[in-house]
Amino acid sequence: MGERRSVLSRRDFLSAGAAASAYVWIPQPVKGYSASDLRAVTADDVVKPGVSKWDLDTPALCLDLDAMEQNIATMQATLSRNGLPSRPHAKTHKCAAIAKYQLATGSIGICCAKLSEAEALSRQGIDRILMTTSIPAPAKIRRAMQLRKVNPQFIQAVDEEQNLRDLSAAAKEAGVIADVVIDVAVGTRSGIPAGDDALALAKLADTLPHLKLRGLLSYDGGVQHVKGFAARKARALKTIEVNAETCAAMKKAGLNVEIFSGGGTGTYNVMHLVPGFSDIQAGSYLFMDMQYLAIGSEDGDEVFKDFAPSLTVTTTVLNNRFPGRLTTDAGTKALTLNKPSPRVIGEPGMDYTAGSDEFGQIRFEQAVKTYKIGDKLEVIVPHCDPVVNLYDQVYGIRKDRVEVVWPITARGKSQ
């Protein structure tokens, strides 16, 4: 982790204008390949394991497997200390292979944001799926119950009476008992507000036929990127209070509340303090990105260091003709428009903009090396979820060589 960790050093991350330090990580040719050899790309869509990361056609979505495995181990160790299991959100990776790895390393299930995502992962053998978004369309609820039919561990979120009744009818039609959780809102995005309405919906779920109430969800999307651990912790614990009260009221009413699920990468080490909380839905922790690097650590560091950035995109320099500028082949279609901007690994002085569809633009005053047309760079992605959703495959890299090529199983499954 030594060299990798240097990517995370506070100095490297924060001082965008600073000169290169001894900790900067520069790609080195492997096995004596020349710079010219490193320009080589593999045949169209075919990549053999063992190929150097630097030989991949660009833009290439790369995942450092050592870093990802360490991130997962860190999450599992922390949650284990705190007495909570993980139920990671698969909307982040959309990848059956990664979901299987998470389930094999202790996660009690995965979450999905969209039904088409859950269907795609289920087709690849993922069984313990919790659908965190309600599905208002009756025909789509019937699809969900078909999924439940082949996958008895499927759990569906609901947040509205009509939707709950539709679900009961669809479960009956499919000949199944549907496990449901009440999506209790934090904020105004989705879910039924905490309190009496949520309690009434839970009671209805308990009484309607063909349903089994399992508990509630409460995901606070707004708090995850609050900067500074103390502020983030305080807000997370404050906003969840009414939901925790609703959870307690559900229990008091004799309802089954095995599940009180939520939390994210920004609050994974906070939510065990919430009474009744059952599991953490964090997704980004295995990849990290510029957005999460900026939220700050529990020890007060401005950089969030708990997890290492494992997800990167490699890109090729297309234009070096103007001083202080480079054009690359990774623009919006390769990196999205999310902020903060992509971060060029090993070049703290570079400012990367992915605002053009096909091209990246880099500006700098000082660079560690001189770049030729055809040279390659590697960037940390701005926000992992939508970047992964642009690619059909991710290259699993170990020690700079391709170990596996994983399809992004549910890519584009936003329905």
Next chain:
Amino acid sequence: MGERRSVLSRRDFLSAGAAASAYVWIPQPVKGYSASDLRAVTADDVVKPGVSKWDLDTPALCLDLDAMEQNIATMQATLSRNGLPSRPHAKTHKCAAIAKYQLATGSIGICCAKLSEAEALSRQGIDRILMTTSIPAPAKIRRAMQLRKVNPQFIQAVDEEQNLRDLSAAAKEAGVIADVVIDVAVGTRSGIPAGDDALALAKLADTLPHLKLRGLLSYDGGVQHVKGFAARKARALKTIEVNAETCAAMKKAGLNVEIFSGGGTGTYNVMHLVPGFSDIQAGSYLFMDMQYLAIGSEDGDEVFKDFAPSLTVTTTVLNNRFPGRLTTDAGTKALTLNKPSPRVIGEPGMDYTAGSDEFGQIRFEQAVKTYKIGDKLEVIVPHCDPVVNLYDQVYGIRKDRVEVVWPITARGKSQ
């Protein structure tokens, strides 16, 4: 076009806070389907022609075929009057079916931005491809020459001496003569600067073996979205001057300059005024989007009305609990983060934000109707190219019914 055109009315487009006018287009149930019927979705990934647009699982990428065909007819008629052919850029649609339609309706070829895009379209039978981006990696240039081998009408842009020499070597290796155009820069993004350097590169292309010089490219990406026709025209004609001089110098030196290609949807009716210009590379004209609607028309209207918005995304209301707010199922993964924001058709008072990965957020003071959870909306996309790149398929719609389902052939082919 009557109802469709109303979407474009200046009043509707500009007065986001205005009350609904008589011209506002509201989706009506078709064939007497009830609102509840309209919630119905089709089975996973299977859509039968004839299905109502409103029955599609959401978010759905929809293309109004009447509007697209009219846009193509408008482009062809205007260019014909101006004495220029079209060579539309396929980076916008990445769809073999649409490329075939363009070629069948008078376009002399298509452009591609990335080699993997060209390869994917070529595999589906598209032959007249001009690659507008240079390919610095020697191994990738060899791939381009394999494409040339099966596709004799393939033309490759170059912008650097080493790249030109690599191309000559790759053409020799593949046993082909490679048609090349010099990418002459407008701005600093890509291409060799106009003037002596570009002329020298063209002369080298003329002398190197296994190459055939066809001319030059000059695409001015920066001018396309300049607001106001007069300002846009003036800037386009000013910035292209040195490139036109380079074109003239190439001709004077006895070089072959059949091609002097460029222009876009913002300058399609300007570039015929440039001496020697040969064809227009516009891409967005068939779809339109919020970015192009805002650039203004030749008649002084603030709305660009030459082409109708044919590309939309349908979305479902997931939350209506808070006054003046709706949550939908189309966020960043369905609409990108581009600005201006998506525009809800028929609801001039709605402000749509796609800033959340999975969810859209709508705010409004007044709406034309009251929305229930499960109701559907249709939005004009912010920027067509990267939105298309999110979807595996586009639904070709005629009179609100699905006529065709087209794969986005080169989706994700950003390499």
